[in-house]
Amino acid sequence: MKKGTGNLYVIAAPSGTGKTSLVKAIVETMPDITVSISHTTRKKRPAEVHGLNYYFIEEAEFQSMIANNEFLEHAVVFDNLYGTSRKWAEETLARGIDVILEIDWQGAQQIQHLFPDCISIFILPPSLQTLADRLLHRNQDSSGVIQQRLADVREATSHIHEFTYVVMNDNFAKAKHDLITIIEAGRLLQRCQSEKYAPLLEELTHIKNLSAASEDHN
DSSP, X not given: OOOOOOOEEEEEOOTTSSHHXXXXXXXXXSXXXXXXXXXXXXXXXXXXXXXXXXXXXOXXXXXXXXXXXXXXXXXXXXXXXXXXXXXXXXXHHHTTOEEEEEOOHHHHHHHHHHOTTOEEEEXXXXXXXXXXXXXXXXXXXOHHHHHHHHHHHHHHHTTGGGSSEEEEOSSHHHHHHHHHHHHHHHHTSHHHHHHHTHHHXXXXXXXXXXXXXXXXXX
């Protein structure tokens, strides 16, 4: 049985919605799926690991990668640059592994232009207050950055119509279940199944030859 090409899943959300935690849970739960590790010029937070959370690079290197067309998408988010490696994503998909891109709405637009068949998902917070509380409690950003992230919610959410699916992260277990359902449904799409079962479809669509063979045998 042929494995087929992997699906590309684009997941975006306002900061603090729980996108990263949900994606981590999905990758730990489901087989044959991985998340892209973005390159960024943002400074590394104390608990983060280079090559695990992000590839932390200087702006000069980032600009060089842009010039060499090494990114599938890249965007400026809160004054920092973020980008997805083109080579890694294409090679991973070619091996039949599904790829999750955890990016913002700007990156999602670029990916949807390059990969019209990608499956895009927007994650909503239950309320603005809940979002503010999450940003405060995770203790990762200054009050100024938090206010900037909250101000960006309106802009990010205004692009919700550009996504295929919307998931509410009010209950983590329910949101995780919804994401798994979307990914499993994506694997059952006709284009995916036709590629995966190509030898079987070839056999079934040439059934007349089998009938003729059966008559000759009798």
